Structures are given as structure tokens and as C-alpha cells.
Amino acid sequence: MDETGAKPKRSGARLCCTCNQRRAALKRPKTLEQICRECFYDVFEEEIHQVIVTNQLFKPGERVALGASGGKDSTVLAYVLSKLNKKHNYGLDLFLLSVDEGITGYRDDSLETVKRNEIQYGLPLKIISYKDLYGWTMDEIVKVIGLKNNCTFCGVFRRQALDRGAAFLKVDKLVTGHNADDIAETVLLNILRGDIARLSRCTSITTGEDGPIPRCKPFKYTYEKEIVMYAYFKRLDYFSTECIYSPNAYRGFAREFIKDLERIRPRAILDIIKSGENFRISTTTKMPEQGTCERCGYISSQKWCKACVLLEGLNRGLPKLGIGKGRISVNDSEDRNGSDRGKSIASKQCGTLDF
Amino acid sequence: MACNGPGCNSNCYKDEEAEVASCAQSSERTKSGDAEANPIANTLCIKCKVNEAISGYGGIDDGRFCADCFRNNLFGKFRFAVTSNAMITPTDKVLVAFSGGPSSRVALQFVHDMQHRALRNFDASRDRSLPVFGVGVVFVDESSVSPIHSNELEKAVKDISSIVASLTPPTKELHVVPIEAVYSSESSDRRDKLIKLVKAVSDSTGKEDILLYLRMLALQKVASEFGYNRLVLGSCISRIARHIISATVKGQGYSLPSDVQYVDARWEVPVVLPLRDCFAQEINMLCQLDGLKTLVLSTSPHSGINSLVSSFVQLLQEENPSRESIIVRTAGKLIPFHFNRIPEIVDGKTPLATQRHQKRYNLKSNVSVSSESFCYLCNSPLDKSETVDLSNLENHRSSDVFGTSYCSSCRFQILPRDPTSLEQFYTLLPQSVVARSQQVNNRNLSVLREQIQDCLLSDSEDET
Numbered sequence: 001m002d003e004t005g006a007k008p009k010r011s012g013a014r015l016c017c018t019c020n021q022r023r024a025a026l027k028r029p030k031t032l033e034q035i036c037r038e039c040f041y042d043v044f045e046e047e048i049h050q051v052i053v054t055n056q057l058f059k060p061g062e063r064v065a066l067g068a069s070g071g072k073d074s075t076v077l078a079y080v081l082s083k084l085n086k087k088h089n090y091g092l093d094l095f096l097l098s099v100d101e102g103i104t105g106y107r108d109d110s111l112e113t114v115k116r117n118e119i120q121y122g123l124p125l126k127i128i129s130y131k132d133l134y135g136w137t138m139d140e141i142v143k144v145i146g147l148k149n150n151c152t153f154c155g156v157f158r159r160q161a162l163d164r165g166a167a168f169l170k171v172d173k174l175v176t177g178h179n180a181d182d183i184a185e186t187v188l189l190n191i192l193r194g195d196i197a198r199l200s201r202c203t204s205i206t207t208g209e210d211g212p213i214p215r216c217k218p219f220k221y222t223y224e225k226e227i228v229m230y231a232y233f234k235r236l237d238y239f240s241t242e243c244i245y246s247p248n249a250y251r252g253f254a255r256e257f258i259k260d261l262e263r264i265r266p267r268a269i270l271d272i273i274k275s276g277e278n279f280r281i282s283t284t285t286k287m288p289e290q291g292t293c294e295r296c297g298y299i300s301s302q303k304w305c306k307a308c309v310l311l312e313g314l315n316r317g318l319p320k321l322g323i324g325k326g327r328i329s330v331n332d333s334e335d336r337n338g339s340d341r342g343k344s345i346a347s348k349q350c351g352t353l354d355f
Numbered sequence: 356m357a358c359n360g361p362g363c364n365s366n367c368y369k370d371e372e373a374e375v376a377s378c379a380q381s382s383e384r385t386k387s388g389d390a391e392a393n394p395i396a397n398t399l400c401i402k403c404k405v406n407e408a409i410s411g412y413g414g415i416d417d418g419r420f421c422a423d424c425f426r427n428n429l430f431g432k433f434r435f436a437v438t439s440n441a442m443i444t445p446t447d448k449v450l451v452a453f454s455g456g457p458s459s460r461v462a463l464q465f466v467h468d469m470q471h472r473a474l475r476n477f478d479a480s481r482d483r484s485l486p487v488f489g490v491g492v493v494f495v496d497e498s499s500v501s502p503i504h505s506n507e508l509e510k511a512v513k514d515i516s517s518i519v520a521s522l523t524p525p526t527k528e529l530h531v532v533p534i535e536a537v538y539s540s541e542s543s544d545r546r547d548k549l550i551k552l553v554k555a556v557s558d559s560t561g562k563e564d565i566l567l568y569l570r571m572l573a574l575q576k577v578a579s580e581f582g583y584n585r586l587v588l589g590s591c592i593s594r595i596a597r598h599i600i601s602a603t604v605k606g607q608g609y610s611l612p613s614d615v616q617y618v619d620a621r622w623e624v625p626v627v628l629p630l631r632d633c634f635a636q637e638i639n640m641l642c643q644l645d646g647l648k649t650l651v652l653s654t655s656p657h658s659g660i661n662s663l664v665s666s667f668v669q670l671l672q673e674e675n676p677s678r679e680s681i682i683v684r685t686a687g688k689l690i691p692f693h694f695n696r697i698p699e700i701v702d703g704k705t706p707l708a709t710q711r712h713q714k715r716y717n718l719k720s721n722v723s724v725s726s727e728s729f730c731y732l733c734n735s736p737l738d739k740s741e742t743v744d745l746s747n748l749e750n751h752r753s754s755d756v757f758g759t760s761y762c763s764s765c766r767f768q769i770l771p772r773d774p775t776s777l778e779q780f781y782t783l784l785p786q787s788v789v790a791r792s793q794q795v796n797n798r799n800l801s802v803l804r805e806q807i808q809d810c811l812l813s814d815s816e817d818e819t
Contacts, residue, residue, distance in 0.1 A: 191603065192671060194681040196688045257667045261604060264659060265560075267767070268604050274763075275608025278738060280690045 018043070026233075029225035030266055037233055044230055048218055049084050055205050057216050060091035063171040067162055068096040068117065068125070070110035073177030075117060075238035076227050077219060081175070082121045095169050096121075099161045100129035101154055102137025103244060110239040120237065128165035130157055134311055142245055144314065150245050153314075156306045160298055166213045178217040181224040181258055184269045187276035188254045196281060203276035210290070211299055223269060225262075400424050409644075413636030415677045422644055429641055432632040433465045440617040441697045442627040443585060445473070448489040450530075450583035450624070452574050453519075455494070455511060455650035457642045458589035460518075462630055464647060466490055466587055467522040474525055491528040492519050493577045495570055499535055499546050500553050502653050511650055518648055530577050537572045537785040552783040555776060560605075560659035561768030568733050571622070572787055578624035590628045593635035593672070596679035599686045601664045605764040610735035612689035621694040621734060634679065692736055730762035731788055732769060737762055 016024045016036035024034035028043070035043070051057075058064060066081060068074045078096060085092050098114045101107050111127065118125040131137050134157060142150050166174045183203060190199035201207060206216040219227070231238055261268040292298065293305035300306070313321025398408045400421035409425060410418030420428055437443050443466075451466050453459045473487045494515050498508050512531055519529045538545035549569070556562045578586050590598075595615050602611045613619065619626040630638070642649055657665075671678040728737045737760065761770060771777045 187603065188600070191599065191682055191685050192678065194685045196685060199685065253667075253670065257663070260663055260667075261660065264663065268660070271606030271764075272603055274606040275603040275611070278608035280609070280612070282688060282690050 026229065029229065029262075030223050030270075032266060040226075040229070040233070044222070044226055045080055045084060048080055048222060049088060051205070051221055052084070052090075052218055055216075057175075057206065057218060058090055058092055058173065060089075061093075062091075062173060063093040063095065063169065064173045064175060065095045065097040065126075065166045065169050065171040066123070067174060067176045068098050068114045069177075070098070070113035070117070070239035071177075072227055072231050072236075072238045072240065073179055073219065073224075075113070075236050076231050077175065077177040078117055078121055078123060079234070079236055080230075081218065082123060094123050095171060096123045096125040097162065097165045097169065097171075097174070098125065098127045099158050099165065100127050100131075101158065102130050102139050104139055106241060106244045107138075109241065113237060113239040116237055126165055126169055128161050128168065130161065133157070133161055133164060134307070136311075136314060138245065141314065145320075147245060153310055154245075156310055160305070160307045163213055163298070171213065174213050174215045176215060176217055177219055179219040179222050179224045179227055180269050180273060181255070181262075183217070183220055183276070184258055184272035185252065185254045187272050188257070189252075192254070199276070199279060200281040203273055208299075221270065221273070223262075223266075402428075409640070412640035413672070413676055414634035415680060416637070417676060425637075426641060426644065429461075429633055429637055430465060430468065433462075433629050434469065436617055436629045436631055437469070437627075440627070442587075442618065442629055443469070443488055445485045445488055447585050448491070448583045449585045449587055450491045450493055450574070450578045450581070451587045452589070453492050453494050453515065454589075455515060455652060456589070457638045457647075457649045458591050458594065458630060458635065460589070460647050460649045461633075461638045461641055462587055462589035463492060463518075463522070464645075465629065467527070470525060487525065489583075490525070491530060491581065491583060493530045493532065493574060495573050496531055496533045497566070497570070497652075499533060499549055500566060501655055504653070507653065511652055514648065514650055528581075530581065532573055532577050534566075534569055534573050536576060537569050537787060539786050548783055552780070555771055555780050555783065556769050557771070558659070558768040560661055561765075563657070563659065563661055564733070564765075565769050569785070571626075571734075572785060575622050575624055576787065583624055586622070586624050586626045588626060588628055589630050589638075591630045591633045591635050591638055592679045592683050593668075595628075595631060595686075596672075596682040597661075597665050597668050599682050600668060601661055604660055604664060605768070607735060607762065607764050609738040610730075610762065611686060613692045613695060613736055615683065615686045616691050616695035618696050619694065620696065620698055621692070621729065621736075625697055627697075631683075728760060730765055731760055732765045732784075733762060735762050735764075 014024045014034055016022050016039050017033050018035050018039040022036035022038065025037045026040060027034050028040060064081075066074065066078050068078055078094075081092075082094055084090065085094060096114060096118055098111060100111060114125060114127075117123070129137075138150070138154055141153050145153070162174060186202045187199065190196075190202055203220075205220045206214050208214050230236075258269065258272075289301055291300055291302075293300040293303075293308055295304050295308045298305045298307065302309075304312075309321060398410075398418065400406050400408045400423075401419045402424040403421060406421030406423065408418050408420055409422050416425070416428065443449055449466060451459070451463045453463050467490065470488060470490050473485070477483060477485060477487050492515075494512070496508060496512070497503065498505070503511075515531075516529055519527055533546070535545040535549040538548055553562060553565060556565055574586055577583075598614060599611065602608070602614065613621065615631075617628055617631055619628075641647065668679065668682070675681075729735060730737055771780050
């Protein structure tokens with residue numbers, strides 16, 4: 001193993017291996033280097049800055065919406081991005097964009113966190129609700145369909161809600177807090193499900209460039225553990241309760257596997273992403289054709305977009321419409337997390353806004 | 356066309372005259388196997404609709420076929436893989452890698468069945484235009500690097516010899532080689548050298564993987580020394596699925612498609628995987644049904660990435676019996692490499708029938724990627740971003756160049772980090788690895804040379 005045999009020594013004699021001045025306070029999850037807090041902040045922020053610069057994620061003067069759920073990823077993203085924006089003069093107009101699914105006891109609380117973030121970071125916040133957009137709250141939907149497949153509705157609706165909110169804010173880009181663990185997990189899941197179309201695009205740092213609002217993931221190479229560490233040391237204000245509709249949220253088996261891998265080889269996460277980037281997919285492979293929904297005009301590969309199909313089912317009292325159709329439901333556990341279109345990451349708690 | 360009749364009864368007379376297990380098995384054996392495998396079976400075979408289906412072994416087809424049809428189905432998958440990829444043609448000499456495990460045991464059995472059948476056709480045909488392909492068996496003795504006791508090894512070799520001896524006619528030559536045979540036979544300390552080499556790898560996954568590469572080198576060595584032109588491996592879906600996930604985890608996404616095809620001709624002797632469409636569970640079931648003897652040799656306890664992946668895939672497979680096949684199909688959609696097909700022979704010596712055979716079947720890979728450089732250690736094709744700039748190649752000493760053309764996975768998990776151990780590691784590598792790297796460099800140089808040929812004033816390499 002490449003664990004370099006370094007046990008975290010509590011004696012305190014060890015110095016940060018970057019600055020060689022301060023006492024090392026942590027073992028960096030990505031590299032296992034022992035460094036001090038200050039150096040950790042620096043390297044964490046600098047890496048994200050480098051990702052933004054080398055991938056040319058933003059142009060000066062752009063309006064950028066941050067998908068904000070109040071969870072750790074989006075909170076750290078909002079903090080780091082506004083910091084980098086000032087420090088490196090990106091010249092961006094940043095906004096927080098939240099979706100209110102209408103889940104009492106969960107989203108109302110997390111939205112309070114986002115509202116505090118609005119003040120803390122001085123970023124304007126827009127909340128867009130399922131109720132306004134679709135006429136249904138998740139609470140109402142769950143009353144109708146029960147606790148099975150509810151995540152499918154939520155996931156499909158959220159994706160569109162974010163786009164509509166972004167259009168409302170007239171932003172040029174939407175950034176989400178997907179981290180390296182999320183992307184590695186998506187790569188694996190797409191292999192396991194045989195979803196070659198998604199496999200070919202799930203590692204792109206920017207997606208939907210042909211659509212109205214491109215999305216990008218500045219945390220593509222950022223480890224979840226480091227995000228947690230950053231939030232912890234910076235004492236960032238974030239919300240960490242699970243969605244009440246996915247009780248004891250099933251942690252995806254793929255996610256478990258990635259955590260196990262990370263334990264014996266931290267770089268495995270980056271290696272999976274690298275593999276995903278290097279997969280060469282035959283151009284003869286049938287890819288779904290991109291079109292627009294005849295009903296609402298949203299991007300869709302079918303006649304109607306998934307949200308319209310689901311909504312039609314709800315409104316006509318046939319909530320099963322559009323669920324599990326044309327796709328073999330791989331297993332119940334994946335269903336719980338909404339293995340349906342528009343949803344690609346199985347282990348995420350469904351209440352987060354990172355889709 | 357054997358075995359397609361109702362209940363296979365039409366073909367079963369053959370067994371009485373042939374002692375060996377051929378595709379069509381006697382119905383007596385079927386029934387006993389049936390009863391053993393599943394005493395509570397109450398469904399009829401979906402194919403013959405006569406016999407009771409056997410079940411409980413796993414895989415997609417579990418519980419669908421009776422023992423006869425199961426066997427035929429499995430053999431059918433093998434035969435289809437062989438014929439549709441031109442793996443074995445009448446003039447070939449095939450070397451089957453036999454580890455003693457179920458997969459390679461079944462590969463050996465099926466190759467034998469096929470050869471046996473070819474022999475009968477040969478005897479029966481008037482013009483004898485189609486010769487019978489030759490079959491040899493190789494067993495790699497890894498006792499120098501695994502905890503195998505000498506008694507255990509002795510017994511294993513004895514068992515393997517008797518298995519191979521039982522597979523006649525035609526007789527098959529058995530080659531037992533120690534894995535240290537990757538070193539040239541002149542070096543007397545090759546066993547020590549190998550142990551040192553493996554010891555130099557600190558990562559436990561890397562240790563397992565380097566053994567895998569060395570084993571392939573040993574197999575290739577035997578194959579080319581004894582004039583074989585195909586190397587048959589028993590890799591099944593289950594194994595390939597695991598490899599796909601491990602390779603992904605190790606960052607080998609670029610080279611991955613090269614390892615999961617039916618044919619891999621990047622080696623001197625092309626490697627073929629005729630069991631690529633069979634599940635491990637099916638293979639185990641066949642061994643059980645037909646009483647195929649297999650052996651399990653002691654191995655070092657597995658830890659690290661490979662075993663983690665293995666248990667992960669096993670979990671997935673239990674939850675969904677087609678999971679492994681989905682994984683392999685997904686990877687199958689990635690673009691293969693130009694060497695993932697049997698190279699066509701165009702010299703005049705090839706019998707017409709063989710040529711026809713190849714023409715018919717070898718035309719299917721239309722898209723492929725050609726890659727000029729390979730990792731010196733694992734021989735995986737390298738992405739352009741991973742290779743060095745060859746333009747100033749001659750300014751380097753050979754060892755410098757040597758150090759730069761490894762895939763990132765080998766660099767990370769196999770090569771020692773510090774320069775001194777790295778230097779020593781190079782000296783421990785088998786000559787064939789070194790030779791391959793030089794060969795590759797020379798090939799690259801000659802490609803470069805060709806491009807500038809018109810501007811060179813001298814023909815000799817030294818003066819340019």
C-alpha cells in the first residue's frame with residue numbers, strides 16, 4: 001500500500017511539509033501529506049483556481065448562479081468561489097440559486113441556512129419553488145405516490161427548476177457542487193448500468209454548452225473529504241440533515257466502494273475520473289437525440305420532457321406514468337435514489353441541490 | 356451439427372464410440388448430474404422441453420436449460436466466439452494456458468472437444484483438405500513467488516499431467532514452466548532475481564499485477580519457443596468484468612478496451628479469449644456436471660485494489676445475475692485497438708480453406724485505434740499524453756528512455772519511487788521486457804526515419 005506508513009502523530013513535533021514552519025494539523029486526504037491549516041486552505045483554494053483557469057470555466061463579466069442547497073458542497077463552493085472571484089478578479093456576478101421542493105422539516109430548514117449564507121457572503125439569493133413551477137410540493141407528491149419513486153419526481157423536477165431559476169436570473173452559467181467522489185461514482189455507475197451515453201459525458205467539467213445555460217463543476221477534482229475538512233476548519237455554516245423522504249438514506253454501494261478504495265489508495269478517485277475522461281466511445285454507438293419538449297419547450301430527447309410526463313401523471317391521477325418505462329429498473333435500492341433519467345448519482349441524498 | 360435435436364438424443368450414440376467427453380453427452384450422465392445439481396427442479400428445459408431444467412448456479416440462463424442443453428449452450432458460446440473471431444483455424448497450433456482452475460479447465464476441455472471433432476471430420480473426409488489444428492497445454496509454476504509447498508506442486512503437476520493425458524486423441528504436449536523462465540536460461544540465479552523483483556514492488560496491488568504481466572511473458576515465451584501461434588486463456592465474463600472495474604480504478608481507461616476483446620494480437624503470439632461470453636458460475640456448473648477435475652493452489656492472501664474490486668463485483672452479481680455481463684458489454688462499446696483482431700496472413704503458403712475462413716470472419720472490426728507505443732511493463736497501449744517526445748530520443752541513455760515509457764498505473768503501483776531502487780529495479784527486469792522496449796524504440800525510430808528519409812545522406816543508422 002502507498003500509505004507511506006505515516007500514522008497521525010499526536011506528539012505535535014511534526015512540521016507542515018509545505019511551509020516547514022507551522023505545526024502540521026492534518027493529513028491531506030488527497031495526498032496524505034501532513035500540512036498545517038493555512039497551507040491546506042491555500043492548496044485547496046489554489047487547486048480550484050487552477051481548475052477554473054485551465055478549463056476556462058468563466059469569462060470576465062459573466063453572471064453565474066451557484067446551485068445552493070445549504071449542504072456542505074454548495075456552501076463551500078459559494079464561499080470559495082466568492083473568495084476566488086475577489087482574489088483573482090474573475091469579474092463575475094455571483095448569485096445563489098436554491099430550489100424549494102416543499103419538504104417540511106427539511107428544506108425549510110436548509111433554506112434558512114442558505115438565507116444566512118446570502119448575508120454572510122453578500123450574494124443575492126433566488127429561491128424557486130416546485131409549488132410555483134409545477135403546482136405541487138414534494139409533500140403533496142409523496143401523499144399521492146408514497147415513499148417509493150418519490151426521488152424520481154424530485155430529481156427530474158429539480159433539474160428543470162434549476163434551469164428555470166437560472167433563466168430567471170439571466171445568468172450565463174450555472175455551477176454545481178459536484179465533487180470528485182460524485183464524479184468517480186457516476187463513472188462507475190454508468191459502467192455498471194451500461195449507460196454508454198452518460199459514460200461519455202459524465203466526466204466533462206462543463207455540460208450543456210449547446211443548451212441555453214451551460215453547467216460546470218469547479219469541484220470536479222476536489223475530494224469530498226477535503227470539502228468537509230475545509231468546512232469544518234473554517235466553521236462554515238451549513239446544513240447536514242438528511243431528506244425526510246429518503247430516511248436512513250441508502251448510501252449507494254458504489255459510494256461505499258469508493259470510500260473503501262480511497263482508504264487503501266487515495267488517488268483511486270482521481271484515477272477513476274481519469275479513466276472516465278480517457279474512455280473512447282465509438283461514434284457508431286447510438287446516442288439519444290437532443291430535442292425540445294413539445295409541451296414546455298425544455299430540452300428533451302423524447303416528445304415530452306420527463307418532467308411533463310411525470311406532471312401529467314400527477315395531474316391526471318396516474319402517478320405511475322413515466323416511471324420505470326423503457327428502462328429496466330436495475331434494483332430497488334437504485335430506485336430509491338431515483339435511477340431514472342436526469343439522475344445519475346445514486347448515493348446522493350435526494351434533498352441536495354447538486355443535480 | 357450435433358446437439359440440436361430434441362433432447363439431444365439423436366446425437367447421443369456418439370458417446371458410445373468415443374470415450375472422451377464430447378459436446379453430446381450420454382443421457383445417463385445427464386440424469387445423474389441433474390439429480391445431483393438440483394433435486395427439487397420442477398421446470399422443464401426451455402429448449403428441448405423434455406428434460407428438467409437445472410438451476411442454482413447463477414448467471415443469466417440459470418434455471419432455463421436441462422443439463423444437456425446447458426452444456427450445448429455453453430459450448431455453443433465458446434464455438435461462436437472461436438469461429439466468429441477466427442481464433443482457431445485448421446493450420447493453427449494452439450497453446451492452452453491451464454492453471455488448474457475451472458475456467459481454464461473448461462477452455463481446455465472445449466478446445467479438446469473441438470479438436471477431437473476436427474480429427475473425426477478429417478478421418479471421414481475424402482480429400483483431407485482441412486488439417487486438424489494442434490493443441491498443447493502450458494502450466495506456469497509460480498512456486499517461487501507464492502506459498503506453494505513443493506509437495507503440493509508435485510501433486511498438482513501430476514494431476515495436470517493425468518488430465519492432459521486423458522484428453523486424447525489427439526495427444527497433447529504439456530509444458531510445465533517455472534515463472535522465472537521469463538529470464539534467459541543462462542542466468543543461474545533467475546529464481547532469486549524474480550523474488551527480488553517482486554519484492555521491490557511495495558504496493559500489494561502492484562505486486563499482484565506485476566506477477567500477472569510476468570505470467571503472460573512466461574506463457575508467451577513457451578508459445579513462441581514451441582511454435583504455437585495462438586495462446587488460449589480461460590478468461591470468462593466474471594473475470595473480465597472484474598478487470599474492467601480494476602482497470603478503471605487504476606486510471607487505465609485509455610488502454611482498457613484492448614484487454615477485453617476476443618483477440619489480443621499485440622503479443623508475439625496472439626492471445627484469444629474464447630470463454631469471454633461465459634459466466635464463472637456456468638463454468639463451475641459444467642465442471643460439476645461433467646466431473647471435470649480442477650485444482651486450487653495456495654496463493655498469497657489477496658489484499659488491495661483487486662480483491663476489493665472482486666468482492667464488489669461479486670456483491671453486484673448476486674444482486675443482479677446479469678450485472679457482470681452488463682459491465683463487459685459496456686466496455687465492449689469502447690473502441691478497440693487495431694491489434695484486437697487476428698492478423699491476416701497473406702503469404703501464398705496458407706491453405707485456401709484457411710484464407711477463406713479468415714476472410715469470412717475477420718472483416719468486422721471497422722473502427723479501431725492504432726497506438727504506436729506501449730507500456731514497457733504491462734504492455735498496455737499508451738495515450739499520446741503519456742508518451743515522451745521521441746524527437747530527442749538519441750540524447751538519452753537507454754535507461755532514461757526506459758524510465759519514461761510506462762503507463763501511469765505501473766509508474767505508481769510498481770516502479771519504486773527513489774532513483775537508486777529504480778535503477779536497481781531495471782536491472783532485475785527480464786531481458787524480454789528490456790528487449791521489447793528497445794524493439795519499440797527502434798520501431799518508433801524507424802518510423803521517424805522513414806519520414807525524413809529523403810533528407811538523409813547516409814543509409815546507415817550511426818551516421819545520421
